Amino acid sequence: MTKVQAYAALGPGRPLEPWSYQVESLRPGEVLIRVHACGICHSDIHMIDNDWQMSRYPLVPGHEVVGEILECGPGVAHLTPGIRVGVGWQRSSCGQCDDCLRGQDHLCEESTGVITHGHGGFASHLVIDSRYCFPLPPELPTEAAGPLLCGGITVYSALRAAGMGSGLRIGVIGVGGLGHLAIQFASRLGNHVTAFTTTEAKAQEATRLGAHDAIIIRDGKPDRRPARPLHILLNTVPVPTPVDVYLDLLGSDGVLCYVGAPTAPLTVPVWPLLVKRRRIMGSPIGTRATIREMLELAALFGIRPRVETFPLAEVNRAIEKVRQNTIRYRAVLLV
Ligand SMILES: [Zn+2]
Ligand SMILES: [Zn+2]
Structure with a gap:
């Protein structure tokens, strides 16, 4: 006992x-x-x-x-x-x-x-x-x-389910409990990683964690595009994000994957999915x-x-x- x-x-x-x-x-x-x-x-x-x-x-x-x-x-x-x-x-x-x-x-x-x-x-x-x-x-x-x-397996399993191998261009939205692990897994496994975050300090931290590029989000939107279209974009933040803006950063067959549940339903424009065969998925x-x-x-x-x-x-x-x-x-x- x-x-x-x-x-x-x-x-x-x-x-x-x-x-x-x-x-x-x-x-x-x-x-x-x-x-x-x-x-x-x-x-x-x-x-x-x-x-x-x-x-x-x-x-x-x-x-x-x-x-x-x-x-x-x-x-x-x-x-x-x-x-x-x-x-x-x-x-x-x-x-x-x-x-x-x-x-x-x-x-x-x-x-x-x-x-x-x-x-x-x-x-x-x-x-x-x-x-x-x-x-x-x-x-x-x-x-x-x-x-x-919990945090580690959530992002690792999601990235794998979204198709992560190596040599891909992977974006990670949010540099927090989940995001800082996603950046490490994706970059250590040989992918090019772009972090999206709200502050310059976190952008620098993302780079130290292994991100190759970091883009600042201002007023809810990234202030520039990655140099080349992304294969996978992992959203780790639970706040509403503009789906159309992020879908547009993905190349053909690109995947927008959610591991943080936004508090409100998403509004999804279908055309950007259709013309580039992009997908939206979630993963637990x-x-x-x-x-x-x-x-x-x-x-x-x-x-x-x-x-x-x-x-x-x-x-x-x-x-x-x-x-x-x-x-x-x-x-x-x-x-
Ligand atoms: Zn948990
Ligand atoms: Zn069962």
């Missing part, structure tokens, strides 16, 4: 408070993790605020978890105590539907989330299905690996296989989330900074 010391929201929008629960015993396939670090994702804040009308309270946020296996439940053969692992958004999938059977378990309609169907990683411990925790390569530091498990998290691939590539190519760390006890101060968008680029709680 383990007593888990956590921080929980007891109601919508409430500051987190110390809260504990008991883990009696592990069910088949589960593991008990001692949490060492946990990133703060904007989805945690949407869940705290019940923005998606699916939150259950007490709500323990946290789905960018890094920790160490303490105990394995019955039937867990591929993990052993002491292994350092990461956990992301997903808690389970049905294993039976068409999406699961074709290896796209992150698209499963019966899938559950770490914080939508259980308690998350702003805590001393986490219990999770062993199939949804991932051994971490030793190159990835504990305090910086967490944001790869990634498959388990893609998570493993992403972690290996991050280790191999030196892709590292830039993080600000906070002790778990200062979780409310960290959340406030995330709400105010003053974190560069991802907040991580150290437990």
Whole structure:
């Protein structure tokens, strides 16, 4: 029996408070993790605020978890105590539907989330299905690996689904928690990267992260065009953007891909899609296989989330900074 010391929201929008629960015993396939670090994702804040009308309270946020296996439940053969692992958004999938059977378990309609169907990683411990925790390569530091498990896989999987290989021209809108990782993945894998951002300081930071060009967005629109048409344009910002302007930056068969959900529906002119066979797509998290691939590539190519760390006890101060968008680029709680 383990007593888990956590921080929980007891109601919508409430500051987190110390809260504990008991883990009696592990069910088949589960593991008990001692949490060492946990990133703060904007989805945690949407869940705290019940923005998606699916939150259950007490709500323990946290789905960018890094920790160490303490105990394995019955039937867990591929993990052993002491292994350092990461956990992301997903808690389970049905294993039976068409999406699961074709290896796209992150698209499963019966899938559950770490914080939508259980308690998350702003805590001393986490219990999770062993199939949804991932051994971490030793190159990835504990305090910086967490944001790869949600932010990193979200952009990496989206770029792959949009056709990223190497030698392509890829644009990234937004240099924040997601964008700063997308720039690193796309450029380290041998693509020409153009960042779109709102300030000169972030443009310079984008260049340091690996972008080959950075274009300033003024009054919602880029102030110039990239030198050549883009193959892929990844939109990481959740604010409305002028679709016609960005579609026009794509070449034939170009893809405009959304990983941040704008608050209002898009208005899409069809003609720019039709004449150049362009596409608009969205993408959520990634498959388990893609998570493993992403972690290996991050280790191999030196892709590292830039993080600000906070002790778990200062979780409310960290959340406030995330709400105010003053974190560069991802907040991580150290437990
Ligand atoms: Zn997330
Ligand atoms: Zn399924």
